[in-house]
Amino acid sequence: MNAPKITSWLDALNAFELANKPHVIATVIRAESPSSAKPGDKAVITPEGDIFGWIGGGCAQPVVTKAVADVLTDGNPLIVRISPSTGDTVTGNGVREVRMACHSGGSIELLLEPRMRRRTALLVGETPVADKLEIVAPILSIPLVRFGDGSDPNGSFEIAIVATQGKKDKAGLKKALQYAVGRIYFIASGKKAEILKKQLTDDGLSESDVDRICAPAxxxxxxxxxxxxxxSILAGIMKDNREKLRELARTTTGQVA
Structure with missing residues (x-):
């Protein structure tokens, strides 16, 4: 089935939210002639600089796409003011002042709102900690799917949390390694994790897979x-997610965020 064609900023917003892809919503909040944008114009912008919608012509777009990489790095909204009367670029208190590079003049002010990628997590375990994770994770916009003994999840996951805490730990780790492609957050001491990691490699799992197990998590x-x-676990996931976004910004812009 072909993906629906994106023809507007709203189409892009719906598509990226559904696909859990990072993006920024840009809204024009003030514009002065001869700017081609007007207040209320919107666009959805990707980390790669693709723009869906309208926020003005070529004078504003390079400034905005650079700012997009920055807001996706720190996760905070930013107001961008582009004006011929501005001197050197200055950023502070949630506002960035930038000189209008085009000779035609005009000014524009935009609000950039980052929508961060949510890392889908698989939760393994039937413990009080697992119960708490299931409650708190959605509040922090961390999608989480939980399954217990005798069940199998649908699809694959970016990360997994193993909250077995002494109840079938090795089986839980095997399940997490089977269905999650990224880091495995194992709630256990480092010593216990090392013993189980050796047992897993003895059982035939690859060292590269077993090395994805992180403990203490x-x-x-x-x-x-x-x-x-x-x-603690969810804060660690959020920290790792921020670091991934910073790496994405460095890769996209060629700069250190």
């Missing part, structure tokens, strides 16, 4: 309760 916040452990 999450940010170090001295977590003890199920609530705290869940927060």
């Amino acid at each position: 999450g940010l170090e916040i001295h977590a003890e309760t199920a609530d705290e452990i869940a927060v």
Whole structure:
């Protein structure tokens, strides 16, 4: 089945949200003649600089696409003001002032709103921590699919969280490695993880697969309760997601974010 054709910014927004792809919504909030844009004009812009919609002509677009890479790196909205009267480019307090490069003049002000990619996670385990993760993850816009003993998930996942905590740990890790293509966040001590990783390689799993297991998982916040452990794991996922976005920005722009 062919993908629907994108003919407007709204089509692009729906398509990218459905596909869970990072993008930025750009809205013109002020424009002065002879700018070809008008307040209310919108566009959806990809990290690669593809623009779906209208935010003005060639004078504004290079400035905006550069700013898109920046907002996708830090995840914060940004107002971009492009004006002939602006001096050197200055960014501060959520505003970037840029000189209008075109001789035709005019000015334009835009709001850039980043929509970050949500990393789909597979949750393995029937424990209190798994219960907490299932509740909190959606609040942080982390899509999560959980399954227990005797069930199989549909499709593949970017990452997995193994919250078995002593209940069929090795089986849970095998399931996570089977269905997740990225990092496996294993809630266990480093010593325990190393023992299980050796057992997995002895069982015939490749070292490259087993090396995807990360333990102790999450940010170090001295977590003890199920609530705290869940927060630690999800914070670690968010940190890794930010680092991936920074790497994407470096790859796209050729600059260090």
